[in-house]
Amino acid sequence: MDKSELPAGDSEAGSAGSKSAFVAIVGPPNVGKSTLLNSYLGMHLSAVSRRPQTTSQNVLGILTAPEGQLVFLDTPGLIKRKGAVYEFMQREISSALSDADLVLLMVEPRYEPDDELASFIKSIDKPVVLTVNKVDLVKNKLNLLPLIDRYRNLGLDEVYPISALAGDGLGELLAGLFKAAPQGEPYYPEEEVTTYPMRFFAAEAIRESLFELYGEEIPYSVFVEIEEYKEHDGRKDLIRAILYVERDSQRPIILGRGGEAIKRLGTRARKKIEALSGRAVYLELHVKVAKNWRKDSSFVRRATKPPQKYLPGT
Ligand SMILES: Nc1nc2c(ncn2[C@@H]2O[C@H](COP(=O)(O)OP(=O)(O)OP(=O)(O)O)[C@@H](O)[C@H]2O)c(=O)[nH]1
Ligand SMILES: [Mg+2]
Structure with missing residues (x-):
């Protein structure tokens, strides 16, 4: 059938480029959230450092791919502390979570899921994709399996081991994100990388x-x-x-x-x-x-x- 014979509006449904989502990247401090955003965008948009609490305000980055568009919100690290700055950071995370269509939770291999993280995961009422970053630091990848199982037991079915720095596993993770993303039109023109000034x-x-x-x-x-x-x-x-x-x-x-x-x-x-x-x-x-x-x-x-x-x- 010729494409022009399709009813109006139907031609995009299910085809490449039809997924669209706001994705909040959340997780403990220093796990590599900003590094991942930069890797996906192929530019150094979000500040990275070897010290925790580098990101203090959300950073928006847009990735347009053949499958559709993901609008990432890189957030400050999850941390419970008192004080005006920490409360501001907490509000940034909450606002990203409420704007998101899906949540990319990032941890690293040394990060065992504790009760706090478990209840955080429970509190999220959106699809959650888990990624374990920095797997380049793990010599024997089999050692990751028990950890991944512990996260699966928390109800996270989609777990992706990656190295944001080395670029390993990023294609698989991206495919997983698009799989979890809803159908929809892109939010922004495809050449845009961010909306921030x-x-x-x-x-x-x-x-x-x-x-x-x-x-x-x-x-x-x-x-x-x-x-x-x-x-x-x-x-x-x-x-x-x-x-x-x-x-x-x-x-x-x-x-x-x-x-x-x-x-x-x-x-x-x-x-x-x-x-x-x-x-x-x-x-x-x-x-x-x-x-x-x-x-x-x-x-x-x-x-x-x-x-x-x-x-x-x-
Ligand atoms: N070995 C290794 N180091 C990584 C990887 N990804 C990030 N890092 C390093 O981890 C440190 C923290 O990275 P960031 O991207 O700033 O981490 P973040 O989660 O955004 O940190 P906050 O903004 O402080 O919450 C930096 O030194 C990165 O170079 C990785 O895949 N492997
Ligand atoms: Mg950061």
């Missing part, structure tokens, strides 16, 4: 660089605000960022002797921003003190205001 990613690039260059509590103590982001054709874009620290004593640490440390930070972050935006950038960094900002929920609310609402039409 470049200024969000500029702040994230600076944060990621902080994790790479400074130890201890410094990366967690800095709030990055993009005060100005001006695109210029024919010359460099101008980005002015304010780095708010919690205490006076942190200012000289960020600056370093003779401003050496902040210069290194600026160069590193600028390169990341240029790579992502594809434009030449002049990055200006200023350090200010906002005393104990992490404890001040009004600062956290103002400061970590999520970017534009991302659901089409809302």
